[in-house]
Amino acid sequence: MRRYLYRGRILSLAIEDGHWEIVEHKDAVALLVQDPQKGVLFVSQHRPAIGRRTLEIPAGLIEPGESPEQTALRELAEEVQLTGTLEKLAEFYVSPGFTDEKTYLFRVHDPRPAQGVPDDDEDLTVLWRDPAEVLEEARRGELAISASTLAGLLIAVRDGG
Amino acid sequence: MRRYLYRGRILSLAIEDGHWEIVEHKDAVALLVQDPQKGVLFVSQHRPAIGRRTLEIPAGLIEPGESPEQTALRELAEEVQLTGTLEKLAEFYVSPGFTDEKTYLFRVHDPRPAQGVPDDDEDLTVLWRDPAEVLEEARRGELAISASTLAGLLIAVRDGG
Numbered sequence: 001m002r003r004y005l006y007r008g009r010i011l012s013l014a015i016e017d018g019h020w021e022i023v024e025h026k027d028a029v030a031l032l033v034q035d036p037q038k039g040v041l042f043v044s045q046h047r048p049a050i051g052r053r054t055l056e057i058p059a060g061l062i063e064p065g066e067s068p069e070q071t072a073l074r075e076l077a078e079e080v081q082l083t084g085t086l087e088k089l090a091e092f093y094v095s096p097g098f099t100d101e102k103t104y105l106f107r108v109h110d111p112r113p114a115q116g117v118p119d120d121d122e123d124l125t126v127l128w129r130d131p132a133e134v135l136e137e138a139r140r141g142e143l144a145i146s147a148s149t150l151a152g153l154l155i156a157v158r159d160g161g
Numbered sequence: 162m163r164r165y166l167y168r169g170r171i172l173s174l175a176i177e178d179g180h181w182e183i184v185e186h187k188d189a190v191a192l193l194v195q196d197p198q199k200g201v202l203f204v205s206q207h208r209p210a211i212g213r214r215t216l217e218i219p220a221g222l223i224e225p226g227e228s229p230e231q232t233a234l235r236e237l238a239e240e241v242q243l244t245g246t247l248e249k250l251a252e253f254y255v256s257p258g259f260t261d262e263k264t265y266l267f268r269v270h271d272p273r274p275a276q277g278v279p280d281d282d283e284d285l286t287v288l289w290r291d292p293a294e295v296l297e298e299a300r301r302g303e304l305a306i307s308a309s310t311l312a313g314l315l316i317a318v319r320d321g322g
Contacts, residue, residue: 005167006174008182011259013167013174020209021169023184025259047257048181054257061258090300092311095255095262096208096215097222098172098186103256103308139251147264147308150253154315 010061011099025101029072030059030148032089032156033082033108038128040156041111043079045124047144054144055134057152059103068104076108077116080126084108089155094147103148107155131156171222172260186262190233191220191309193250193317194243194269199289201317204240206285208305215305216295218313220264229265237269238277241287245269250316255308264309268316292317 002022006013012024033041042055060075062068069086076082090105118124131153137143138150145153163183167174173185194202203216221236223229230247237243251266279285292314298304299311306314 011182016209021172022210048177049183049259050257050261090311091302092306092308094308096211096307098210100211141252145253146257147253147255150251150312
């Protein structure tokens, strides 16, 4: 039995069986764009939840009625003005001890320019970085990265470029 | 300005600046135990938040006053009755768009038996699996894994064993 304490914009809070604190959250996509010369494409942004700027691969929430692939192409256009061919690399739950949020990680093949306008509330800087360097800075705690960024970086270093 | 709507056992819900839905959550550790013959050590358990059984590397929440390393050794003893030498592999935010939960991922070197008793509410099965096989089953959506498990698997396959 799930009793709801809050129903909001991107998440809801419930107690299950009088014991488990559960956050229902929209699913997400994350996008690995890799170039043999330039490295991996990142967005840097301030994240109110952690009070820090993060370095993350492009990502976004799946809206009702969208497939993960549709969200991926929409976010690619909005956040970094690109399009391309998608290959699913992984799917995972971000923290299944408390939330149902699932993330689909895609590689973007043959990226090319596309038209797109960022959301109003997104203050994004787009940049390319060497994935091995970012991994090491994140390991030392100097950079804040997301789970999907860590997975994308490990795959980027594995596959080279 | 952060206004709290709920303060609970493992998490709190707040609204920041009248707009951002934020879940404050305890930080966590996750533990990669790898054996050249047996593969990677997993726990399988039912997760109420997603209504599925997951396959995850051993993990647990950092309690007040604990360092990540102390939590790692406590959880290793409780969940899989092991101890060992810790090497930090990564730290990352599970989903910084809405929660401050940070996870520290460690490799356990020279694992050896230790005394420990699982939590009452943990219905765990402990098993060894080949990391490349688990990665592929998770990619196809046949297995539910966590973010820290995905990162651990990518590192396990990279480093061999």
